[in-house]
Amino acid sequence: MHTKFLTNAALALAIAGAVVPSVSFAAQHHAAKAAAKPAAHRKAAAESAGTMPPLPADTSLASGAPALPAKAWLLMDFDSGEVLASANADEPLPPASLTKMMTSFLVEEALRSGKLKKDDLVTVSEHAWCRGSSTESCMYLPLHGQATVMDLLRGIIVQSGNDASKAVAEHMAGSEEAFAKLMNAEAKRLGMTHTHFVNATGLPDPDHKSSARDLAILARAIIRDSAEYYPIYAEREFKYNGIKQGNRNALLYTDPTVDGLKTGHTEAAGFCLVTSSKRNNMRLISVILNTHSAQARADESRTLLAWGFNNFEKATPIPANTAIATPKVSYGKVETVPAGLAAPWTLTVPRGQSVQTSVQLKPNLEAPVAKGAVIGKVIASSNGKPLAEVPLVAQADVERAGFMLRTWQHVTKLFGK
Structure with a gap:
């Protein structure tokens, strides 16, 4: 059967090669007509062929963001939560099994708080x-197991x-609707x-x-x-009741830097993938929503991540443990207080x-x-555009001066000394 197919394919190619010169003008004519068609017609043609038209970025912090064949996509920096590039990021779309990130997150929250224990038994209802x-x-x-x-x-x-999702929902909230x-x-x-x-x-x-932006926010919360429990999102397989199933996230098998998170697919949602x-x-x-195949969601995620890592880098606006300012303090035993950052500060910015x-x-x-009180803020910018800001905190205690010293300070302030 395969041999016959290959023979027929080879014959078709040979015939096509033989007639190319005679139809070259017609091909050019059809190509020109296709190019002249409205974007909506090209989109409909692409979808009918089982693919999606490339969707260019509508926001991007660096040039050259890819156009990806999906209904929505987004790339987020984990540390800051900044969206590096996106397309159609806020349109509510069917999320399919990406929903289960919220289900698992609520289970993880209950485990952390003690509301659930790891070895608690959950009964499986008919629903x-x-x-x-x-x-x-x-x-x-x-x-009923x-x-x-x-x-x-x-x-x-x-x-x-x-x-599993329904059973734990009923166990935690009484019903899936309440969950x-x-x-x-x-x-x-x-x-x-x-x-x-x-x-x-x-x-x-x-x-x-749900939307691409919202699902990235959820993924960030899970990782943070x-x-x-986050290492579970990188597990490639799980065996239960004698049945072993593999994780559907293809990137876990091909990219050692990928450690999660979740795939999804229904007819309405298309093929979806949230990756870290x-x-x-x-x-x-990265978030890919509603593309045309499991292979496409993996390929588009690879493309988006590669662009992000190639075009962005970490920057440290101010080194840690650095006194940034020494503001004056009224009515204190000392006249100034050193001010700095409460924690190390890094930004993700376009390279260079x-x-x-x-x-x-x-x-x-x-x-x-x-010490540690917020007494201002530090603003980072580039080319006049604000990028981020962090609190500025006192790096030492300043005690209030005694009555006589405060009175003297008040007098000197009145006379501008």
């Missing part, structure tokens, strides 16, 4: 039970189990402003939506707050871009001043 349908992802939990919270967490993250309310409350707390969850799985529902990659001292988060800093102090600073 949660997966009947083995080929149309959904399953952990294949037995009906029990599984530990940690097994379910792996079933959600690695195997993308709808049954969705917890999901939405957490989304609001994180600042996910274009997200509404209806279920714990991402199964299709017209009211179940769930350090103990750390190279040297920089971690980037210079960064300038300026200091803004709180006016009329008076004692007492406690």
Whole structure:
């Protein structure tokens, strides 16, 4: 069968080669007509052919951002949360199983707070039970059986189990509908402003939506707050009930710098992928929503991450443990206080871009001043455009002066001395 196919293909190529000279004018004519078609026609043609038209960046902090065949995409710097480039980042779209990042995050939060324990047993209801349908992802939990919270967490993250997601939702909130309310409350707390969850799985529902920006915010929260459990997102396989399933994130197998996070796919959502990659001292988060194949979501993520790492670098506007300013303090035992940063400060900026800093102090600073108190801010900018700002804090205590000294200081201030 394969031999016949190859023979026919070779014959077709030979015939095509023989007639190229006679149809070259026609080909040029059709190409010119295609180029003249409106963008909407080209988009429809691309989608009917099983592909997506390239979507160029509508925001980018560096030149040369790729155009990617997806309905939305985004690249975020993990440390700062800054969006380095994006396209259609705020349109609410079906997130498919990317939803399960919120499900797993709520489980991780409950484990951290003690509301859940790793070896707690969760019972599988008929609603949660997966009947083995080929149309959904399953952990294949037995009906009315029990599984530990940690097994379910792996079933959600690695195997993308709808049954695991429903079972833990019912265990934590009483019903999947009640769990969705917890999901939405957490989304609001994180600042996910274009997200509404209806279920714990991402199964299709017209009211179940999220955006590329919101999903990057969620991914950042998982990496930042769930350090103990985040390595699970890099696990390539998980075996439960005698069934071993591989992680669907192809980048985990081909790029050692990738350590998460989640894939998703439904007919409405297309193929989706949220990825995190750390190279040297920089971690980037990429989001691809609604592209045309599993291969495309992996390829587009690789392209986006490669562009980010090639075009951005870390900058340190001010070294740590440096006194930036010595503002005056009224009515203190000393007249000034050294001011600096509370923590090391790094920015992700386009390669070769210079960064300038300026200091803004709180006016009329008076004692007492406690070490660590915020007394101003430092603003980083480049080419006149603000990039970021951090608090400026007192690096020492300043005690309030006694009555006589304060009186003298007040008098000298009145006379401008």
